[in-house]
Amino acid sequence: MHNKPTSAIAHPNIALIKYWGKRNKALNLPATHSLSITLNTLVTTTSVSFLEDLSADQVNVEHQPADVNFSQRVSTCLSQFRTLSNTRLFAKVDTSNNFPTAAGLASSASGFAALVTAANAALGSPLDTRMLALLARQASGSAGRSLFGGYAIQHRGETNNGSDSFAEQLWPAKHWPLEVVIAITSTAKKRIGSSAGMLHCAKTSPYWGNWVEQSDTDISSAKAAIEARDFAALADISEASCLAMHAVMQASRPWLLYWNAATVELIHAVRSMRGAGLAVFFTIDAGPQLKAVCLPEDAAAVEAQLTSVAGVKRTIRCQLGTGARVTS
Ligand code: DP6
Numbered sequence: 425m426h427n428k429p430t431s432a433i434a435h436p437n438i439a440l441i442k443y444w445g446k447r448n449k450a451l452n453l454p455a456t457h458s459l460s461i462t463l464n465t466l467v468t469t470t471s472v473s474f475l476e477d478l479s480a481d482q483v484n485v486e487h488q489p490a491d492v493n494f495s496q497r498v499s500t501c502l503s504q505f506r507t508l509s510n511t512r513l514f515a516k517v518d519t520s521n522n523f524p525t526a527a528g529l530a531s532s533a534s535g536f537a538a539l540v541t542a543a544n545a546a547l548g549s550p551l552d553t554r555m556l557a558l559l560a561r562q563a564s565g566s567a568g569r570s571l572f573g574g575y576a577i578q579h580r581g582e583t584n585n586g587s588d589s590f591a592e593q594l595w596p597a598k599h600w601p602l603e604v605v606i607a608i609t610s611t612a613k614k615r616i617g618s619s620a621g622m623l624h625c626a627k628t629s630p631y632w633g634n635w636v637e638q639s640d641t642d643i644s645s646a647k648a649a650i651e652a653r654d655f656a657a658l659a660d661i662s663e664a665s666c667l668a669m670h671a672v673m674q675a676s677r678p679w680l681l682y683w684n685a686a687t688v689e690l691i692h693a694v695r696s697m698r699g700a701g702l703a704v705f706f707t708i709d710a711g712p713q714l715k716a717v718c719l720p721e722d723a724a725a726v727e728a729q730l731t732s733v734a735g736v737k738r739t740i741r742c743q744l745g746t747g748a749r750v751t752s
Pocket residue numbers: 438439441442443444452458532533563564565566567618619620709710
């Protein structure tokens with residue numbers, strides 16, 4: 425059972441209500457609730473095999489040995505599986521993305537969702553979905569959400585050990601099949617990763633306390649808007665959550681700015697499209713890409729207009745996707 429190579433795929437998700445901050449760094453417990461949509465089109469594929477003859481985990485990204493930092497994060501995650509399923513075997517892991525890594529397209533979310541799904545299957549599926557969501561979250565706070573398709577929530581949780589800080593599905597994609605157009609403005613790796621950025625903001629941003637407090641209200645407003653399929657209400661609350669997160673970053677000392685000039689042009693473009701009657705709003709993560717969320721009937725027009733904004737290298741159109749799953 426332990427040496428069967430197993431592959432899983434997972435899609436990135438994008439948060440409409442943002443996770444930014446940790447209430448416990450060691451357990452990677454989020455300081456805020458977050459709510460996301462899982463996308464199709466973008467895919468991480470990960471294969472895992474636990475092997476007798478390895479003396480350490482071997483991690484490849486795009487068929488090359490992974491950097492030390494990523495290898496350690498993968499190994500820490502796999503060690504939890506070893507403890508919980510009582511094996512001492514190390515694993516060979518191969519992971520690849522069909523999109524740029526670490527550029528604000530949530531590669532760590534799909535990466536760790538695919539990893540826990542493949543590792544569990546390779547060990548004969550000893551862990552249930554709740555436990556996989558806890559392990560994915562511990563590896564990366566946005567990863568638990570990518571275990572689920574459609575609309576997912578990552579609960580902040582209240583307990584010190586994080587047992588109630590799990591992700592789960594709120595609605596499947598068919599509840600409200602929104603579309604997303606991603607405008608890529610740069611494929612360079614970001615200078616400061618999310619984990620470091622969050623810790624820096626918590627330490628130095630004067631808006632930190634307000635940001636964390638606001639999360640409870642924002643999550644309820646977003647759930648109500650999605651339940652009622654109220655696009656205007658979801659647009660308001662999502663843009664507010666996104667811009668509040670970036671305000672926290674920009675007010676930190678020294679300041680943290682993930683946008684480039686094209687990101688700002690895109691924000692204005694989305695606002696004027698909405699003014700002209702298209703159902704579209706934006707969200708932006710810890711990178712310079714803009715994600716335009718829209719109703720399916722407006723997606724083609726939104727994509728055409730975003731393509732023509734100065735500095736946009738290309739666009740990627742996505743529907744809502746499914747959760748992580750074993751493929752072989
Ligand atoms: C801006 O999940 O990458 O995309 O838990 O430190 O791995 P770690 O952080 P990560 O942070 C994602 C932050 C965000 C917002 C979001 O996805 O909610």
